[in-house]
Amino acid sequence: MKFSKILFSAAAAALLASPGLAASEKDADSNLLKEATRNFQPLPKRMENANNPLTDLKIELGKMLYFDPRLSKSGSISCNSCHGISSYGVDNLPTSIGHGWTIGGRNAPTVMNAALHKTQFWDGRAADVEAQAKGPILNPKEMAMPADAAAVERIASIPAYVDLFKKVFPGSKSPVSYDNIAFAIAAYERTLVTPSRFDAYLGGDRKALTQDEKKGLRLFMDNGCAGCHNGVAIGGGEFQVFGIMKPYQELTKSKKIDLGRYDLTKKEEDKNSFKVPSLRNIANTYPYFHDGSVWSLSDAVKIMLETQTSQKLESGEIALITAFLGSLTGEIPKKALELPVLPPSTEKTSRPDAN
């Protein structure tokens, strides 16, 4: 065998073996991926709902409504105001600013991938994004429309909208209805899927994560994080008491104690219980927790380990988990980022009211 051939074979073998990894490391790498695919699933292309079939025109109409501040009493707040598409579906505020500069009670959760969650809102009071979309429009602290009829009336006063609703909901007796407004908005939201490097990894591309991110993934699974933050949304699938091992406010320094789901159900076991948030795009959706009380992702990781599992990891390990979480930052679909042009109001359109 010639020297050059030997060299070539050695190079090829190294390439096949993932260069730099010994046999045991290779096994560990393979096991990591296997274990990851047991805990997590890659994102679908779109988040379908049999009760709200997606059509291009419905998505387009929904996008217009999503960006239209006329769905608020003041004419100045749209869905996008608190769930900014440019900023991964959040406003990056502890809690949002609503009608009359009212400071909201809970942190605005991201709309990205939200349709994959088992329920909506921090307390799960809406079953799906279709039901969720109806809430903020009427919430006096948010968009403050006095009634669903007021929202419908305003939209129905705009001929371009009426035409679109007729086309999108051809079977409807009254196409411009509050239900259909929510169906359309939710249809747009169902396109907000953000595939990340971690999805490529789950799909078998082991080079999609760095070595540090893989170490972080290992720690994430070994330390119980994936017990709740799992599945396709890496969270969003269940409720959990925040502060199982230690009252959360001791670490988050929250100014107000929020009893979470208890306020909805009045069941003792729901005290301090919240929906487990999705960790997708978590590096961009600060500040953290239901009250946005913590700004740093590594602090949030540390707090979660302590309040939920009574563990204290070394700062190097926290940094590795944080690095792994960074791999969950995905791509916002190009189409979702294309702003609609809104049709003008008419003389029949109710005037914005800032009071």
Added chain:
Amino acid sequence: MKFSKILFSAAAAALLASPGLAASEKDADSNLLKEATRNFQPLPKRMENANNPLTDLKIELGKMLYFDPRLSKSGSISCNSCHGISSYGVDNLPTSIGHGWTIGGRNAPTVMNAALHKTQFWDGRAADVEAQAKGPILNPKEMAMPADAAAVERIASIPAYVDLFKKVFPGSKSPVSYDNIAFAIAAYERTLVTPSRFDAYLGGDRKALTQDEKKGLRLFMDNGCAGCHNGVAIGGGEFQVFGIMKPYQELTKSKKIDLGRYDLTKKEEDKNSFKVPSLRNIANTYPYFHDGSVWSLSDAVKIMLETQTSQKLESGEIALITAFLGSLTGEIPKKALELPVLPPSTEKTSRPDAN
């Protein structure tokens, strides 16, 4: 000559003559276009400024800043909040809602084609869009940043922005400066050119306007409107007293008397003087006048005729002028409508402050 050839020639002749128009009508049509091109000019592709050369990257950076609410103290108000790109560069409110739900003093003028105006703001207190962009960020009733240094510091805490500023302003000693923030925002604004059917008409396409729109154009020029609303922006070129023939508030029912440019110059002749607004996209940029006191475009036309020229036209004529104004609604550039993805804050980024 064969019959088919005769037919062909007749068809060609009819085509050339604009079918349906008699010879005198044809002359009138030709004169209308000639007169129009003396009063108005079609839009350029971009609105250049030798002091702020446009580059693709500067425009992209400017767009990010334009949509970034972190340029406001509360972290909730961006340029786009009051100058919505989706709604032809305005918020369609009488006057905007700013920091602390403060209701502004004057109607937010459209950012579309604004760089063509001779000066900026209703009172012309800024020379160009570069100077204008620095105002609202620091205005306590608007974005309420306490100082330009606070805005610079916040942006400079975000590495992705710092990289971009270095690339966009390679000669700058401190690339992230308040001046450069304004230069970048203004660069984006200089792409906001909205060519309309009227531009096609001015370019020689006589079929670009309907017969009613042409009649409206005739009335617009014959009744003195083009005396002030002229040039490439169809306005924006001078200051005029609002209410030359009659106090404007008698017709607009304005609750507050705004002395306009007088408050800036303290010159008697500037009392009630405002920049003549551009009429491009006017059908979509309601409500009208410096205080947004009038919602209907035809009412605004009627009021202008009466306050500025002492004329009362028949309602049919008002409708024709209004129809002509509708032909000024243009196309928002596709690229300008593509939302940027904003880079995340860091632990060094100053926190949003709603107080």
